[in-house]
Amino acid sequence: MTALTVAQAIKHFEVEIDPHLEREISIPVVAGLQRQGDVLVRPLDPGVRLRGKDAEVPNEGVAVVRGENGGNTHRLLAYGPGVTFDFVTSGSDMAVDTNLRIGNLVVAEGATAYLAHPEHGYLGIAPGTYEIRRQREFADTIRQVAD
Numbered sequence: 001m002t003a004l005t006v007a008q009a010i011k012h013f014e015v016e017i018d019p020h021l022e023r024e025i026s027i028p029v030v031a032g033l034q035r036q037g038d039v040l041v042r043p044l045d046p047g048v049r050l051r052g053k054d055a056e057v058p059n060e061g062v063a064v065v066r067g068e069n070g071g072n073t074h075r076l077l078a079y080g081p082g083v084t085f086d087f088v089t090s091g092s093d094m095a096v097d098t099n100l101r102i103g104n105l106v107v108a109e110g111a112t113a114y115l116a117h118p119e120h121g122y123l124g125i126a127p128g129t130y131e132i133r134r135q136r137e138f139a140d141t142i143r144q145v146a147d
Contacts, residue, residue: 003029003112003124004079013061013077015116029112029124036120039065039074040133041105048129050104054084057113064102064115064132072118076132082108085132105130 007023010016034041057078062085065074076085087103106129107113113125 003027004114004122006122009114009116009122012079013075013114013116015061015075015077015118017116017118017121021121027114027122027124029126031126031128034115034123034125035135036074036115036117036123038135039102039115040135041115041123041125042131042133044104044129044131046129050086050106050129054086054104054106056081057083057085061116065134075116076105077114077116078111079114080108080111082106082111083113100134100136102132102134105132 003026004012005024005026006017006021009027010023032043057076059078061075061077063073064076064085084106085103088099088101105113105125107125107127109127111127115123115125
């Protein structure tokens with residue numbers, strides 16, 4: 001499990017973030033619940049058996065949610081071997097009244113996953129099994145959070 005600074009993550013992954021965000025701070029690597037804009041990273045019980053075809057996250061990462069308003073994408077990135085992701089449904093095609101689950105993430109011991117977004121920066125995800133979900137909000141109606 002490796003904690004990078006924001007500057008190191010930008011250099012390694014080549015995913016730039018907004019210039020006003022601090023570059024020299026360390027990105028916390030967390031095993032608990034995390035949120036980034038309209039995306040939720042929720043830990044699953046260690047004994048959960050996942051179904052589906054998980055694939056190793058490639059060097060360029062995986063776009064888990066494409067930006068709806070500003071075109072900014074939430075990109076899942078792997079730092080070390082053993083980071084796999086399985087799409088349950090397309091993050092950009094999900095209707096409000098359907099399952100909000102995007103996919104399942106497994107981070108092997110010794111690896112770290114990062115979720116990057118130009119406006120929100122980076123999240124560090126510790127080894128474990130997670131569910132990646134969209135978030136909903138309630139305004140005049142219940143709807144997906146528009147990031």
